[in-house]
Amino acid sequence: xxxxxxxxxxxxxxxxxxxxxxxxxxxxxxxxxxxxxxxxxxxxxxxxxxxxxxxxxxxxxxxxxxxxxxxxxxxxxxxxxxxxxxxxxxxxxxxxxxxxxxxxxxxxxxxxxxxxxxxxxxxxxxxxxxxxxxxxxxxxxxxxxxxxxxxxxxxxxxxxxxxxxxxxxxxxxxxxxxxxxxxxxxxxxxxxxxxxxxxxxxxxxxxxxxxxxxxxxxxxxxxxxxxxxxxxxxxxxxxxxxxxxxxxxxxxxxxxxxxxxxxxxxxxxxxxxxxxxxxxxxxxxxxxxxxxxxxxxxxxxxxxxxxxxxxxxxxxxxxxxxxxxxxxxxxxxxxxxxxxxxxxxxxxxxxxxxxxxxxxxxxxxxxxxxxxxxxxxxxxxxxxxxxxxxxxxxxxxxxxxxxxxxxxxxxxxxxxxxxxxxxxxxxxxxxxxxxxxxxxxxxxxxxxxxxxxxxxxxxxxxxxxxxxxxxxxxxxxxxxxx
Amino acid sequence: xxxxxxxxxxxxxxxxxxxxxxxxxxxxxxxxxxxxxxxxxxxxxxxxxxxxxxxxxxxxxxxxxxxxxxxxxxxxxxxxxxxxxxxxxxxxxxxxxxxxxxxxxxxxxxxxxxxxxxxxxxxxxxxxxxxxxxxxxxxxxxxxxxxxxxxxxxxxxxxxxxxxxxxxxxxxxxxxxxxxxxxxxxxxxxxxxxxxxxxxxxxxxxxxxxxxxxxxxxxxxxxxxxxxxxxxxxxxxxxxxxxxxxxxxxxxx
Numbered sequence: 001x002x003x004x005x006x007x008x009x010x011x012x013x014x015x016x017x018x019x020x021x022x023x024x025x026x027x028x029x030x031x032x033x034x035x036x037x038x039x040x041x042x043x044x045x046x047x048x049x050x051x052x053x054x055x056x057x058x059x060x061x062x063x064x065x066x067x068x069x070x071x072x073x074x075x076x077x078x079x080x081x082x083x084x085x086x087x088x089x090x091x092x093x094x095x096x097x098x099x100x101x102x103x104x105x106x107x108x109x110x111x112x113x114x115x116x117x118x119x120x121x122x123x124x125x126x127x128x129x130x131x132x133x134x135x136x137x138x139x140x141x142x143x144x145x146x147x148x149x150x151x152x153x154x155x156x157x158x159x160x161x162x163x164x165x166x167x168x169x170x171x172x173x174x175x176x177x178x179x180x181x182x183x184x185x186x187x188x189x190x191x192x193x194x195x196x197x198x199x200x201x202x203x204x205x206x207x208x209x210x211x212x213x214x215x216x217x218x219x220x221x222x223x224x225x226x227x228x229x230x231x232x233x234x235x236x237x238x239x240x241x242x243x244x245x246x247x248x249x250x251x252x253x254x255x256x257x258x259x260x261x262x263x264x265x266x267x268x269x270x271x272x273x274x275x276x277x278x279x280x281x282x283x284x285x286x287x288x289x290x291x292x293x294x295x296x297x298x299x300x301x302x303x304x305x306x307x308x309x310x311x312x313x314x315x316x317x318x319x320x321x322x323x324x325x326x327x328x329x330x331x332x333x334x335x336x337x338x339x340x341x342x343x344x345x346x347x348x349x350x351x352x353x354x355x356x357x358x359x360x361x362x363x364x365x366x367x368x369x370x371x372x373x374x375x376x377x378x379x380x381x382x383x384x385x386x387x388x389x390x391x392x393x394x395x396x397x398x399x400x401x402x403x404x405x406x407x408x409x410x411x412x413x414x415x416x417x418x419x420x421x422x423x424x425x426x427x428x429x430x431x432x433x434x435x436x437x438x439x440x441x442x443x444x445x446x447x448x449x450x451x452x453x454x455x456x457x458x459x460x461x462x463x464x465x466x467x468x469x470x471x472x473x474x475x476x477x478x479x480x481x482x
Numbered sequence: 483x484x485x486x487x488x489x490x491x492x493x494x495x496x497x498x499x500x501x502x503x504x505x506x507x508x509x510x511x512x513x514x515x516x517x518x519x520x521x522x523x524x525x526x527x528x529x530x531x532x533x534x535x536x537x538x539x540x541x542x543x544x545x546x547x548x549x550x551x552x553x554x555x556x557x558x559x560x561x562x563x564x565x566x567x568x569x570x571x572x573x574x575x576x577x578x579x580x581x582x583x584x585x586x587x588x589x590x591x592x593x594x595x596x597x598x599x600x601x602x603x604x605x606x607x608x609x610x611x612x613x614x615x616x617x618x619x620x621x622x623x624x625x626x627x628x629x630x631x632x633x634x635x636x637x638x639x640x641x642x643x644x645x646x647x648x649x650x651x652x653x654x655x656x657x658x659x660x661x662x663x664x665x666x667x668x669x670x671x672x673x674x675x676x677x678x679x680x681x682x683x684x685x686x687x688x689x690x691x692x693x694x695x696x697x698x699x700x701x702x703x704x705x706x707x708x709x710x711x712x713x714x715x716x717x718x719x720x721x722x723x724x725x726x727x728x729x730x731x732x733x734x735x
Contacts, residue, residue, distance in 0.1 A: 017663050024486035028619035028663030064486060070569075070619035070663060331705060334486045396700045399487040399513060422486035425514065455620070458569060459483035459491065 011043045013073060021325050022063040023332030024393055024422055027070035027455055031057075035079045037096075037186035040155040044184065044451060047073055048157035053453035056184040058098060058125030062132065063335040064422030065455035066179055072453060075184055077127050083107060084187065091192040092150060097127030097185040102319075104192075109267035109311070113192040114250070116148035120366070122269075122316050127185040132419035133177035133379040135386075137226035137248075137315070140371040144381050146176035147374050149190045154183035157451040169375070174442040176376035179418055181452045181463050182443050197264040199251040200226070200314040203305045206297065210241025210349060214385070217245065217369050225249045226314070227369070232293040233355050233362040233389060234286065241352050243367065244300040248314055256308070269312035274322030281329030281394050286359045296364060328392045334422050336402060337388035339370055339381060340414030347412035348385050351405050355389070358401050365389035377435035377442075380417045388420070399423065418456065426461040436462075483571060484622060488702040489514040490571030494563040496550060496607050497577030499527035501676035502626060505691035506574065507535055509699045515572075516541040519563040522577070523549040550577040550603035551595070560610035573611045573623045575604050578645075580678050583638050593640055600644035605651050612655055615664040623659075623666040624698065625652040629710070632670065632719050636731065656707060669698055671711045687712055 013030035034040050040056075047054045053072030060067055068074060080096035081103065087093075091113060095104070101115050102122035108114070117129070117136045124134065130152065135144040151164045154175060161183065163172045175182045203224070207213035213229050221227045224247035231243040253264055318324050325333065340347045348367075355362060366388045373382045391398060406428050409416060415432035416424055430436060443452075443463060450463050457463045484490050491514050495503050498520025507518065518540055522528045525547060532543040544566050548559035564570050579599045586592035608623065615621040630638055631645030649668060656666035671694045673685035694711040701709035710716040722730070 017661055022486060025484055025488075026620070026663055028616075028661075065483065070483070071617060072619075332486070393486055394704055396703055399485075399489060399703065423489075455483050459485060 010046055011039060018057070018060070018068040018074065019332070020060060020062045020064045020067060020422065022334055022393075022422055023325060023328070023330075024334065025065050025455065027065070027068050029069050029072060029074040031074045031076050033076045033079055037080070037153065037155065037160070040075060040077075040080075040184050040186055041160060043073060043075060044155055044157045048449050048451045051449075052451075054184075054451055055454040055457075056097075056127060056131070056180050058128035059100060059123045061119075061121055061124050061128065063333075063420045065459065066132075066419060066421075067128075068455050069453055070455055070458075077125060077184070080127075080186065085189075091194060092189055093192055094151075094187060094189040095126055096187055097125060097130075099126050100124065101126070101129065105267055105311070108192060109195070109198050110265045112194055112196065112265060114195045114311070116142065116191060116193050117145040118315050120316060121319050122312075123319065126188050126190070130176060130185050130188060131178060131180045132417075133374070133376050133381075134419070135370070135381045137228045137368065139381055140221050140227060140369045141225055143371060143374055144176075144379060145190075146173075146376060146379065149176075149188055151189040152185055153187040155186050156183040156446045157449060158446060160186070161446070170442045171446060173375040173379075174377060174439050176374060177379035177418070178376070178439065178443070179378065179456060179462070180454065181457055182446055183452075195250045195265075196253045197251045197256060198267040198311050199256060199260075199264065200248040200309045200311060201251045201255055202246055202248040202307045202309045202314055204244065204246050204301055204307065205303045206300055207241075207243045207245055209235075209239055210243070210352060213241060213243040213245060213367065214345060214348075217367075221247070221369055223247075229367045230296065231352070231365040231367050231387070232297055233352060233365045234290045234293055234359070236356045240356060241349070242297060244297060246314070248309070251308060255306075267311060269310070269316070269319065271322050272320045275324055275326040278326045278330055281331040281392065283329060284327060284392050289362070293364065328390075329394075331393045333390050333392050334398075334402070335388060335390050335420040336405065337386060337417040337420045338405070338409040338414050339384055339386040339417070340409060340412045341382060341384040344384065344412035344414060347408050347414065348387055350408050351387065354401065354404060354408075358397065360391055360395065360398065360401060362389040362391050377439035378418065378433055380415065380419070382415070384414070386417075388417075418460075421456065421460075424460060426459070429460045429462070483569060484620065485514060487513075488622065488705060490622065491515060492517045492567040492570055493572040493574060494519045494521060494560075494567065494570055494611070495574045495576060496521045496548075496604065497575065497626075498522040498531050498545065499524050500576035500578065500626070501678070501691045502671065502674065502694055503574055503576035504531050504534065505695035506576075506624075506698050507531075508538060509695045510572075511535055511538045511540050513699075517567055518543045519546055519566050520544070521546045521548050521559060521563055523547065550607060551598040553598075553603065553606045556603075556606045557610045560607060560614060564614050570611075570615060570618065570621055572621065573608075573615065574626075575608060575611075575624065576626045577604055577607075578626065578678070580638075580641050583640055586640055596640050597644045597647070600641065601647040601651070604648055608652070608655060612659060612664070616659065616662045619663040621664050622702065623655075623664065624702075625649075625666065625668050627652065627668050627670050629670050629672050629715055629719060633723055633730065665705065665707075667698075667701060667706060667709060669694070669701070669709045669711065670715065672715050687715060687718070
C-alpha cells in the first residue's frame with residue numbers, strides 16, 4: 001500500500017504495472033479499488049486538490065493505453081457491480097458502472113432480456129462501454145451503446161453530475177466515446193433488448209474477395225440485425241479480401257425444435273480452455289496465420305442458412321479461450337481498427353493490399369458496415385465500412401506500416417478507434433476527429449484542472465498537457481505551507 | 483508517452499553532441515520524437531545538434547549545460563531537463579570519451595577522468611533519472627556501453643574497464659527497475675566510425691553511427707534488454723569471453 005501517510009485523507013491505493021489487452025507500453029499506477037460512488041467522489045476531489053491525475057479502469061479490454069495513467073491514480077471500477085433497478089415494462093436497467101456485460105447476460109437473458117449492443121467480448125464493463133461508445137455486429141441497424149443510455153451519474157472533479165441526452169446533452173455526448181476524460185461513470189441507466197430465446201439463427205456464406213464481400217453486405221445487411229465478415233488478410237491477388245460472412249437474428253421461440261423450447265432462454269457459456277503460459281513472440285507468424293486462415297475459410301460452408309447457434313458462439317467465440325491475448329507472446333499485439341465513409345471503398349482495398357504485401361500476419365480481420373453515427377464528438381462509428389485487425393508487435397516495419405495506414409484512413413475522411421489505439425500520432429488525431437475542439441471545450445468546463453488523464457490522452461494530446469505532480473512535490477508543498 | 487512500438491515522444495540525452503546519440507535521435511525524430519532536451523558541456527556542439535533535430539521536424543529542442551563529471555550538479559540537471567519535458571519518455575546516456583591509453587596509463591588524473599566521464603559520472607546521472615522515471619511510472623533508459631567492456635584488452639583497458647563498470651551498473655539498475663513501468667536497454671556497439679575514433683584503425687566488424695542507430699531502434703521496438711551492434715557481435719563475444727587469456731592476448735586489433 002502506498003499513498004497513506006499519517007494524517008492523509010487519501011484513499012488507499014496499490015502501485016501496479018498496467019497494460020491494456022494488447023500488453024504493450026506498461027506503466028506503473030496507483031490503483032484504487034473503489035466500493036461506492038462516494039469513494040470515486042472522494043478520490044477525484046482529493047486528486048483535484050493535490051494535482052494528481054486520474055483515470056477509471058474496468059475490465060481492461062481496451063487494447064492500448066486508455067485505462068492506465070503512469071504515476072497517477074487508476075480507479076478500478078469493477079467493485080461497482082450492483083444491478084440497482086430494473087423495469088420489466090420499459091426494459092430500463094440501472095447498474096453500477098463496473099457491472100460487466102457478462103454478468104448482465106447471465107442475469108437477464110434467462111428473463112428474456114439481452115444487452116442492446118455487445119462487442120466481441122462479454123468481459124467489458126458498462127462504464128467502459130460508455131467511455132468507448134462500443135459498437136457490435138448490429139451497428140448498421142441499432143447504432144452504438146450510448147444510443148441506449150438514458151441517464152448517467154458522472155463523478156467529476158467539480159462534483160457529481162446527473163446527465164442524460166436531455167439534461168446537459170453536451171456533457172452526455174462528450175462522455176460517449178470520451179475515453180473517461182469527462183468524468184468517471186458511477187451509475188448508468190440503459191435500455192435492454194427483449195428476446196424470446198438465447199439462440200441465434202445464423203446464415204453463413206463465403207465471399208471470394210473483398211468486392212464480392214462488400215457487395216453481399218451492401219445488398220442484404222438490412223435483412224439481419226447482426227452482420228459481420230471475417231476477412232483473410234493474407235490472401236493475395238484475385239482472392240484478396242476473401243471472407244466468411246455471418247449474419248444472424250435472435251431466434252424466436254417457434255424457430256426452435258420443440259425439444260429445445262423448454263430451455264430456450266438458458267445462457268451458461270463456459271470457458272473451454274485457458275492459455276496457460278506466454279509462448280515466445282513469433283508463434284503467430286505469416287506461416288502459422290496463413291495456415292489458420294486457410295483452414296478457417298475452408299471449414300466455412302459456401303452457403304448455409306438458419307443454423308442455430310448459442311449467443312456466446314455467435315457473439316463471443318474468443319471468450320471461450322481465457323487470456324488468448326497471451327498467444328501473441330511477451331511483446332504483445334496491436335489491434336488496428338478504422339472506419340471510412342461509404343464511397344471510400346478504395347481505402348479499405350488499399351489497406352488490405354498494404355497488409356498482404358507487407359506479409360504482416362493478421363489473424364482474421366473483422367469487417368462490418370456501420371450505420372449512422374451518434375452525436376458524440378469522439379464517438380468512433382461513422383456511416384461506412386470498418387475493419388479491425390490484430391497484429392503481433394515485433395517485426396520492424398510495423399510502426400511505419402501503421403503510420404502509412406493512418407495516412408490512407410485520414411485521407412479518406414476516416415478515423416481509428418481510440419479504444420483499440422496504441423500508436424496514433426497526435427497530429428493525425430486532429431484530422432480524424434474534426435470535432436475535437438468542441439469536445440475539449442466541454443471537457444474543460446467539467447474538468448478545468450485537467451485531473452483526468454490517461455497514457456492515451458497524454459500520448460495523443462487529447463486533454464491539455466500538465467506535468468504529473470509527484471509525491472515529493474506534494475511533500476515539498478506541504479512543508480512550505482507549514 | 484511511448485507507443486506500442488516503444489517509440490518515444492520526448493527524450494533527454496546526456497552527451498547530446500555524441501555522434502551515436504545524434505544518429506539515434508535522427509531516426510526517432512522521423513518516428514514520434516518531438517521534444518528533446520540535450521545535456522552536455524559543449525555549448526556550440528549542442529546548439530548544432532539541436533538545430534539538426536529542429537530541421538528534421540522536432541518541435542522543441544532545449545539544451546542544458548552540464549558536465550557529466552559534475553556529480554554534485556547531476557540531480558539539478560536531471561530536474562531541469564525533466565521539468566522542461568513534463569513526461570520523460572526516453573533517457574539516452576551517451577556521454578563518453580575514449581582517452582589515450584598509452585599517454586594516460588601512468589597519469590592518475592587522466593585515468594580518473596576517463597572513469598568519471600564514462601562510468602561514475604553517467605552512473606550518478608542515471609541514479610537521478612531512475613528515481614525520477616520510477617516516480618513517473620513509465621519510460622525507457624538507454625545506456626551506451628561498448629564491447630570494449632565485455633572483455634577488457636591490453637590496448638584500451640582504461641576505456642574498456644570504465645565501460646565495463648557502467649555496463650555492470652546498468653545491468654543491476656535494469657533488474658532494480660523491473661515492475662516499475664520503466665525499462666532499461668544496454669547498447670554494446672563494436673568499433674564505430676565517429677569523431678571519438680577518428681584516426682584509429684577500425685577493428686573487425688566496424689560499423690557506422692547510422693547502422694548502430696538502426697539496431698538500437700529495432701531493439702527498442704522489440705523491447706530488448708541488450709542490443710549488440712552489429713548483432714553478430716553477440717555470438718562473437720559469446721566465444722571471445724571464453725577464450726584462454728594467452729590466445730586473447732594475441733588477437734589483432
